[in-house]
Amino acid sequence: MSRQNLTTDLHSILNSFLDLIGCDGGSIYTLEKNLQGDDVLVFKAMITRSLGVEAVPTHLRSLVFRLDENSTVGRTGLNREVYNDSVILSQPAADGTVPRQRPRSAIDIAMGYETRNMLSAPLLTPRGDLVGVIQLVNKIPENMETEAVFGEKDERLCGIVSSQAALVIENSMLLLEQENILDGFVNACVTAIEARDPVTSGHSQRVCDLTLNLASAVNREQSGPLGLIHFSETQFRELRYAAMLHDIGKISVKEHILQKEKKLYPWELKEIEMRFKLMKSAYRLEFQGEENRLELGRRLRELELAYQTILKANEPTVLPQEVSQNILELTKMQVQIDEGEVCCALHAHESQRLCIPRGSLSPEERIEIEKHVSFTYEILKMVPWSRGLEQVPTIAHRHHEKLDRTGYPPKVGAEDIPIQSRMLTIADIYDALTAKDRPYKAAFPLDKALEIL
Numbered sequence: 280m281s282r283q284n285l286t287t288d289l290h291s292i293l294n295s296f297l298d299l300i301g302c303d304g305g306s307i308y309t310l311e312k313n314l315q316g317d318d319v320l321v322f323k324a325m326i327t328r329s330l331g332v333e334a335v336p337t338h339l340r341s342l343v344f345r346l347d348e349n350s351t352v353g354r355t356g357l358n359r360e361v362y363n364d365s366v367i368l369s370q371p372a373a374d375g376t377v378p379r380q381r382p383r384s385a386i387d388i389a390m391g392y393e394t395r396n397m398l399s400a401p402l403l404t405p406r407g408d409l410v411g412v413i414q415l416v417n418k419i420p421e422n423m424e425t426e427a428v429f430g431e432k433d434e435r436l437c438g439i440v441s442s443q444a445a446l447v448i449e450n451s452m453l454l455l456e457q458e459n460i461l462d463g464f465v466n467a468c469v470t471a472i473e474a475r476d477p478v479t480s481g482h483s484q485r486v487c488d489l490t491l492n493l494a495s496a497v498n499r500e501q502s503g504p505l506g507l508i509h510f511s512e513t514q515f516r517e518l519r520y521a522a523m524l525h526d527i528g529k530i531s532v533k534e535h536i537l538q539k540e541k542k543l544y545p546w547e548l549k550e551i552e553m554r555f556k557l558m559k560s561a562y563r564l565e566f567q568g569e570e571n572r573l574e575l576g577r578r579l580r581e582l583e584l585a586y587q588t589i590l591k592a593n594e595p596t597v598l599p600q601e602v603s604q605n606i607l608e609l610t611k612m613q614v615q616i617d618e619g620e621v622c623c624a625l626h627a628h629e630s631q632r633l634c635i636p637r638g639s640l641s642p643e644e645r646i647e648i649e650k651h652v653s654f655t656y657e658i659l660k661m662v663p664w665s666r667g668l669e670q671v672p673t674i675a676h677r678h679h680e681k682l683d684r685t686g687y688p689p690k691v692g693a694e695d696i697p698i699q700s701r702m703l704t705i706a707d708i709y710d711a712l713t714a715k716d717r718p719y720k721a722a723f724p725l726d727k728a729l730e731i732l
């Protein structure tokens with residue numbers, strides 16, 4: 280269901296009324312709330328067969344009517360009564376004037392049309408709830424009459440079918456409301472995920488836009504394997520939700536891992552820095568006096584060099600072989616700070632972390648991050664997706680899989696990766712490559728990103 284479906288429903292309801300009652304045109308106004316929360320009737324459907332009009336013209340789409348006595352639409356909605364404004368205009372009026380002129384409405388003027396007679400009826404559900412107003416205009420003469428008006432029979436007929444029409448409209452609007460609620464909830468979830476990791480803020484929306492653009496491109500393709508694929512409107516919705524929520528599982532990943540920029544956490548580096556200060560102080564105590572000045576200088580320079588090596592290794596870029604060798608050497612560097620107590624430049628677990636060959640994550644942290652895909656699946660599986668949206672969890676679940684089974688999890692192959700997940704994966708990688716807001720890496724230019732893809 281979508282806004283488009285509601286428009287289609289209203290159009291076919293209006294067409295049925297025109298056929299049933301036998302008139303040239305009609306309009307439907309649906310009951311909605313304006314920004315102030317007041318009930319208003321919004322111009323939603325229009326057909327004028329003699330003019331070939333099949334929808335509300337763009338310049339009339341903003342028309343809304345309050346439920347008051349100032350318009351026939353408003354009056355019909357306010358009093359919930361049928362108004363039959365039908366007189367034979369070509370017959371003499373009470374004062375004998377022929378023909379009578381009927382004041383033209385703003386809509387008539389805008390459309391270059393003349394409403395000669397009108398039947399205005401409230402659209403009430405069997406429970407008595409107002410969902411809108413229908414107006415039928417210009418009864419088509421039967422037989423050889425030159426002019427016809429809406430009669431009692433038309434009013435009765437209109438009353439009978441309007442409650443059925445009201446039910447259909449209410450149903451469509453409820454589905455649309457449900458869709459709006461789901462959209463709002465999805466956006467709220469994305470805001471919650473991205474609030475935990477400001478660095479990747481906007482990622483879900485960008486990936487969603489790119490994925491939907493790819494799906495539109497597939498729909499435009501006429502030839503080749505993609506020419507056989509066509510995504511329906513519901514499949515677009517399904518894809519939109521999967522793309523917006525593909526990383527929702529990150530909600531379960533610990534924040535410090537999610538936001539990790541360098542190999543060591545800031546507090547770990549701080550601890551090393553403190554140890555180096557301590558070692559320098561120990562040397563200054565040990566090598567006091569003019570005769571030790573040169574040796575003290577050499578030792579302090581050695582410590583400074585070691586610390587700079589640590590800072591260099593801490594960066595998440597590809598680690599040069601010689602730096603990793605130097606880091607391993609630093610685990611042997613010790614300074615005696617007190618009798619029997621020694622201070623190590625680097626502990627084994629720190630050097631292990633600093634020797635991560637590429638990126639900032641240790642193998643354990645990488646596994647933890649990769650778990651977000653399983654969590655995404657588990658979370659999305661809990662949602663009772665409505666008909667046509669059942670694949671949202673699976674599409675999102677496959678967004679880190681690769682055709683050759685080297686992705687994760689559960690490492691499925693090409694045959695188990697739906698095309699929707701493939702488009703999502705392409706968009707996800709493209710955004711990660713081109714994102715300008717990651718402090719740990721520069722954004723690749725477009726051509727380089729496409730080359731990598």
Ligand SMILES: [Fe+2]
Nearest residue numbers: 525526678679
């Ligand atoms: Fe992901």
Ligand SMILES: [Fe+2]
Nearest residue numbers: 482525526707
């Ligand atoms: Fe992602």
